[in-house]
Amino acid sequence: MSDIGAIVRDIAREMAAVAQRGRVADYIPPLAEVDPARFGIAVVEADGACHLAGDADMPFSIQSVSKVFSLTLALGKVGDALWQRVGREPSGSAFNSIVQLETESGIPRNPFINAGAIVVSDVVLAGHQPREAIAEILRFTRALAGDDAIFVDEHVAQAEQGTGFRNAALANYMRAFGNLRHPVEQALGVYFHQCAIAMSCRQLALAGRYLMLAGRSPATGGSVISAARARRINALMMTCGHYDGSGEFAYRVGLPGKSGVGGGILAIAPARASIAVWSPGLNERGNSEIGTIALERLVQRTGWSVFGPSY
Structure with missing residues (x-):
């Protein structure tokens, strides 16, 4: 051993x-x-x-590692219906690419590229205000780790909101195809804050x-x-x-x-x-x-x- x-x-x-x-x-x-x-x-x-x-x-800052936890939450909320809005295939493109969204009608290739994770955030947001959705993701992550010291780094979240123009483009593009159900700024707020979780x-x-x-x-x-x-x-x-x-x-x-x-x-x-x-x-x-x-x-x-x- x-x-x-x-x-x-x-x-x-x-x-x-x-x-x-x-x-x-x-x-x-x-x-x-x-x-x-x-x-x-x-x-x-x-x-x-x-x-x-x-x-x-x-x-x-765990950034996109948080997508594992938000995906788990989203599947708990809507089950396999999630896969009508997000694919399960490798993208073969950069994590923040917009190219495939145009040819694939606003359906992201998978939940781990940025576009897919923004749709997942939109699913978690359903029935909540953004602050409540962010708190739910944080509570879930703390429960998994058994540690209430895990926190959202607001400095990082605000920096991402101030520089996340490409993510805003992805979100607006998917909204144009009807694949975001909430206002873009709300879905992005949840997404930026989950990425700013510090562990x-x-x-x-x-x-x-x-x-x-x-x-x-x-x-x-x-x-x-x-x-x-x-x-x-x-x-x-x-x-x-x-x-x-x-x-x-x-x-x-x-x-x-x-x-x-x-x-x-x-x-x-x-x-x-x-x-x-x-x-x-x-x-x-x-x-x-x-x-x-x-x-x-x-x-x-x-x-x-x-x-x-x-x-």
């Missing part, structure tokens, strides 16, 4: 020595200020054992446990979603969770994963572990440069790839 704690500590030491760390997301001013030398990793095993190294307890690697790994445990949450003691739905969310994370770099991530890491431009990645080893890494420097496709390397090495040393162990 591998000593997971020792592996995690070794990886953190190795990542500290890597010189090429990518580039921080400087188009969102607060993210541009984050030290690219930061690195954290947390691994929560199925038996509850928690292994931490580096900056694992430092909060960071540490420890909190993020704890929040992801339900996807490791076939929909069950040790934090709440019950079922978050059905086992079938957990499996399908994991499948979407594998095929779409890293935008147009999803195939490369599957090839190198072999786990369902969801990245964010804050430098975080949530990865799931089904029935084995929920894993969170954070390093703010991004590669050319908007995914954490060092975080991806760390996950690749973790899988090599544990054999946790869903495609089988390394030989």
